[in-house]
Amino acid sequence: MWVGVVSIFPDMFRMLTSEGVVARAIASGALDLVIENPREHTEDRHSTVDDRPYGGGPGMVMKVEPLRRAIDALKQRAGGPTRTVYLTPQGTRLEQRNVEALAREERLVFIAGRYEGIDERVIEDVDEQISIGDFVLTGGELPVMVVIDAVARYLPGTLGNAQSAQDESYRTGLLDWAHYTRPEHVMGRSVPTVLLGGDHEAIRRYRLRDALGRTYERRPDLLSGRVLSNEERKLLADYLEQPGAC
């Protein structure tokens, strides 16, 4: 996958490219990451990339030309058609299915805004606008890194085991079940015995019961509109009967 990013703070991406899954994807050649700084595409001696908003109001807005030129420079280098994505609180809320869709693309260009945002005449040309959540950040760089990290999990050879439990949970639309590892007893707390017995059917039911219960308690919105199977209904009822369930 080829990924281009427009950002006036390219060094921020060192965090992403120096450690972990994304760094491994770059090292293995599964991911090609290029950062383009709009400041390199200015003509004035102050490398101005922002200006005051028409109509007045607080803050500054990123100018069209440096952004446009940076985007075009990335498209030149992409070596084929690209999908451009602007990260903004006004975008579609990011969910796993959006990540899966982006992971199917060959070439992506992400635009990270700063200040109050970017001139609308740049946004008119982007293919997609994505929000990582209903809160306001100081810049689009972290949202871009969030999306790149989420997409990188789908790149060949990145995740140790192709089928990650977390994937499984979002694929099923439920929250994840509780995870345990050695030691069996710690802080006076023990691992649920069913997980020690090797009875995979019992373990599957236990985990499904846990995922259903936790989803019911923490994200009932994920259950609305979802038809539960007989087994799932019984497991959820059983979960909710246990002491301490909500």
Ligand code: 4FV
């Ligand atoms: C954001 C979000 C976000 C808005 C103004 C950057 C900031 C500043 N992007 N999901 N939430 N962006 O807060 O994507 O320029």
